[in-house]
Amino acid sequence: MAKSKKKNLPVILVTNDDSITAPGIRALVEAVKDLGRVVVVAPDKPQSGMGHAITIGHPLRLHKVHFIDGVEAYSCSGTPVDCVKIAVDKILHRKPDICLSGINHGANHSINVIYSGTMSAAIEAAIESVPSAGFSLLDLSVDADFTASKVYVKKIVEQMLKQKLHKHLTLNVNIPAVDETLIRGIKICKQAYAKYEEDFIERNDPHGKKYYWLTGEFVNFDKGKDTDVWALKNNYVSIVPVQFDLTNYTLKKQIENKWKF
DSSP: OOHHHHHHSOEEEEEOSSOTTSHHHHHHHHHHTTSSEEEEEEESSOOTTOTTOOOOSSOOOEEEOOOSTTOEEEEESSOHHHHHHHIIIIIISSOOSEEEEEEEESOOOTTHHHHOHHHHHHHHHHHTTOOEEEEEESOOOTTOOOHHHHHHHHHHHHHHHHSOOOTTOEEEEEEOSSOGGGOOOEEEOBOOOEEEEEEEEEEEOTTSOEEEEEEEEEEEOOOOTTBHHHHHHTTOEEEEEOOSOOOOHHHHHHHHHHOOO
């Protein structure tokens, strides 16, 4: 490819929270590597459930690694959010055209978006005015089949690259863990109101000291057919546009009108 053509390619930053060695991030890169100049910066170890954590008080380390031929890749000692920040400042020296995070091993629908390192990386990109998407497959297995995921990732990223995107766009994309022939299409959804009914199992270690193991059941309280939980249960790929502005504007108006100071 001519040098001038390379310069005109969109720059696609790829990260995740399952680590640079996870099969999911390899599947994501394979899906989009022909759509632009792909640069990978991902954690050197699993960072699931880290949310929007950043590293403070400890140094960050970057190591260039061999990933896929023709793809520049680095492992980072920090969190998914650290990866986005350091990629822009020290590797790309510019903002990428889009940022993609995933493909996560496991769901990030509904309330999971709050805890997800995958989605926090995507949201961090949007904070930096880089349109982004986080992708998750509803299969926690290291041997998960990403065949269908790659097809839908490419379809969605192609649309992202064709459109003039809002600079704070963030898409939360979840993919059902079924054969591609069983996926019924894509639905643009709202985030379902669901949560974990949690329990801490109490155990004793070999020294007789107590420790606790978090368990829980995912419970959906939202029976609407316009939610991500409904879409995934019915074998649709769900797309939920999310935002980092957490203001509840309805309650803001109510408080302004009713509270007296």
